[in-house]
Amino acid sequence: MSDSISTLKAKGLxxxxxxxxxxxxxxxxxxxxxxxxxxxxxxxARVEKAMNNALNVVPGPFRRPVKKMLFG
Structure with a gap:
């Protein structure tokens, strides 16, 4: 079994x-x-970028707490 297939199994395909x-x-x-x-x-990568873009609309002092609430 190849490494790619093993990785897919680990990712829960x-x-x-x-x-x-x-x-x-x-x-x-x-x-x-x-x-x-x-x-x-x-x-x-696209999801990560979208999350960061969404957090940019949150005022600076609240970004860290909002990110922690939403994404753990």
Whole structure:
């Protein structure tokens, strides 16, 4: 099993998706897993940027408490 597929398992990809990826030939499975990981990283970066942009509308002194309340 490749590192990309192991990483997807650790990230909690649904079992059906993992089964599909693992059913592919090894080179295609690795390529698809790497593409899915790249998409997840892009999504995470976009969500982080959106959260920071949303916090920018909160007045400065309240940003840290609001971020802590919303995102732990």
């Amino acid at each position: 649904p079992a059906e998706a993992l089964a599909f990826i693992e059913s592919l030939p090894a080179d295609q499975a690795e390529q698809l897993a790497a593409s899915v990981l790249a998409a997840l990283q892009t999504k995470d």
